[in-house]
Structures are given as structure tokens and as C-alpha cells.
Amino acid sequence: MRPRSRVKEEECFWPPTASSKGNIDTYEKLRGSVQASLLLLGRNRRQLLDKLGKIETEVTQLRTASERTEQFETACNLHTGKIEAEVTKLGQL
Secondary structure, three states, X not given: OOOOOOOOHHHHOOOXXXXXXXXXXXXXXXXXXXXXXXXHHHHHHHHHHHHHHHHHHHHHHHHHHHXXXXXXXXXXXXXXXXXXXXXXXXXXX
């Protein structure tokens, strides 16, 4: 048979019983700290998701601008090629 623990039986229950005022105060402080931490974590998560959404939007805009720049560059090169060909043709006259 195992020897019984010297700890009083009511001290083994959580949350603490009304007879242990110090434990109740500690428990309430811990609970308040945990709740405050969770609220702060939730707020930080929302801010992070908002920033991530803005970054994704900006990346999309930059990709679109890059594609348009490439299209413009291609059009300019074609137009420049036509002008050079016309100048060469006129120079041969």
C-alpha cells in the first residue's frame, strides 16, 4: 500500500477552494494575465493580417506595372526598329 501524501486533499483541486484566499488571488491574476495576453495576441494577429493583405495588393500592383512596362518596352523597340528601317531606306535614296 502506498503512503498517503501529506498535502491536504482540498489543496489538490484546481481552481483553488475558497479556503485558500492566496491561491484564489494568484489564480485570478494569472487568469487576467492570460486573458490580456490572448486579447493582445488577437489584436496583433489582425494587424499582421491587415499588413499582409496590403503587401499582397502592392505585389499585385507591382506585377501589373512590370507587365505593362515590358509591353511598352516591346512596343517602343518595334517602333524604333521601324523608324531605323525608314531612316536607312531614306538614306539610300
